[in-house]
Amino acid sequence: MRILDGGLVTTVQDTGRYGHYHIGMPPSGAMDQFAHKVGNWLVGNDESDATLEMTYMGAEIEFEEDTVFAVTGADMDPSLEDEPIPTWTAVQAEAGDTLDFEFATEGARAYLAVAGGIDIEPVMGSRATYTLIGIGGHEGRSLEEGDELSIGESSADTNELLGTSIDETDRPDYSQSEINVVMGLCDYRLTDEGRQRFLDADWKVSDEADRVGYRFEGPDITDMFEEREQPFGAGTDVTNVVDLGYPVGSIQMAGQPIILMRDAVTGGGYVTVGTVVSPERDALAQCRTHSTVDFNAVDVEEALEIRQERDDLLETIQQSL
């Protein structure tokens, strides 16, 4: 397929690149894994096949051969040859057809899955694009006008897939504003009042919200930390710790909170105070700039239950296809 317009930011992504965190390599991969996986299943792919992740404003794409595809995630009113098409549904495109998108009306990231997956040589076991050092995906960068992507051979009977759709009730609600987090990591650095203020506040997603991290605006946090004599090697600021590893989904307090996403730095010296429960990293990836969220503290057992519910839903969806 040929890219006629790259949209705002469109990259090739998959389930991620794992096992290299110790050399500073973040996982990358689809920010909303739920939408990515379901998109793949709708077109008969393996969940780890590569899709296109489109942010806010989708790409314009010409199919060079007959292709079965599905659009999931954020609603960007896709149309094929100027005819609106349903989302979360397997659709047929014919050779020469053009797919384009409007600005997202709900959610922030849409996924385009094509039967056979996007065929690119994996780098360190993944096709995910990591733009900071320029690896994976198409030349390690966002897609631009004129790029051509090959599509792999599909092993599924694509005719049978056409029209397959996900029930409305099983599609995520991208207006979710409550994000569940497990407090911890270095939250001993917060005062009790600071921890409470963090959990009580409404936090606005700032303009600086991308695949690396989401920065939030809200109450002043400068007095939320316990005073102490800084340990050797940490640096002088109360928010400094001896440089340590940052989990994906962790909340770092650097001036204002930053939640680290899939292309984030893997470590550093800012205090981290908790971690977003894994399925809600998908929800956060669909939170739009200037929307507000509030953080709800759960314990690890509740976090595991939230994960289990999401896994059960995915399994139900997969079995229904």
Add this chain to the structure above:
Amino acid sequence: MSEKTITRQDLPSPRYEYGGDDWVFVELAEEMSFDANFKAQAITQEIRQNSLEGLIEVAPSNASYLIQFDPNVLHPDELIDELKSLEEEIDVSEYQWEARVFDIPVFYDDPWTHETLMDFRERHQDPDATDLEYSAELNGFDSVQAFIDHHSGAPHMVTMIGFVPGLPFCFQMVPHDEQIEVPKYEQPRTATPSRAIGFGGAFTAIYPVPGAGGYQLYGRTPVEVLDIDQELSAFEDSMVLPNPGDILNFRQIDRDEYDEIRSEIEDGTYQYNYDRVEFEIQAFFDDPHGYNEQLLEVLD
């Protein structure tokens, strides 16, 4: 008078923390020490070898380590129990490993990092000094050169790789009272040249790629620490140069040598000067300066 040995540190009980439903973070100490780092390296190496089912990522850091796992296969409490029993079994003084000692030429006070640090003076504790001047004075050195001599005067151990791919955090291999320590920028910079030599807390970093950064800037190395196409010698096995446990020796060079090495790097002919040694913790702790001298002989 400096100590002639490195005093063993008694580490506190580790803190085991849940990172959401799929990570466990273990802080071995709040304070940096060789004991904490070596313990992090030893435990993570051990857990890799045990190949517990469900492990996804095992990443040692300076005085802590981080593990990502699949909770459908491994419950976090099961993992923590396993880590606790490893923690009790491991005797750091018995731990030894094959390290590589690298010559890392550094053009201190180079024009590129100088320009960057001047661009961000308003984010700095001391807007009227350079980062080198500020750090030299804060650590009680008479001159910038004396500070550079100290920084390049004893090797540094790589204690963590992270932040971005291939960025080594290095801890100088000297007794505690000879360690230098500096604050990070009050607000991180939005720009840092690639291959900049930075310092924050008690760590030297080499920034592999341009980007944000909060460490004080001292110079620039002509050699790469990240080669994604693995074309340069020394990158045969991995796109990143050093591993935790490797040893970097910073050597002050001038502009001419910088340019010469740079052109060899660019045409792919540069041969990294490095060799392998068997690193022994106890010998290093007993006589760090003597042991360092012995280590550096492999670079001759």
